Amino acid sequence: MGSGGGLEDLYREVILEHYKSPRNRGRLEGADALRVELQNPTCGDEIQLSLAVRDGVVADARFTGRGCSISMASASMMTEALKGRSVDDAVLLSRDFKGMLSGGQAPEHLGDLVALSGVAQFPVRVKCATLAWNALLRALGQSATEEP
């Protein structure tokens, strides 16, 4: 807070960088691709997420959509974090990410995703950050409705 050049600035840079240069933009067209569209009406964010899951592993993850910097940066970081993870791992990651945004601890496997931890202080923006993750949980057949 107010010290300048601190962690918050670094986090803001990471978010803006992903917003300006999103990773894994696009859509997977294969018949076996899992595709989910989800919206966050409170902010106007929308995302279309595509996943390729092979042998229980997320082989590829792409997204398209539009929205605020938080929603798009979160989607970009999520697709990066997902590739090569098992489905079980991906579900655990999303639970831990959402836990962090509810004010919980940020386990080490969240990596760069801790850049979004500050969103927890702004409850109205939490749905921006969790939009992509709720799309992920839905694509993987997990219930995602009862949590933020």
Ligand code: ZN
């Ligand atoms: Zn938003």
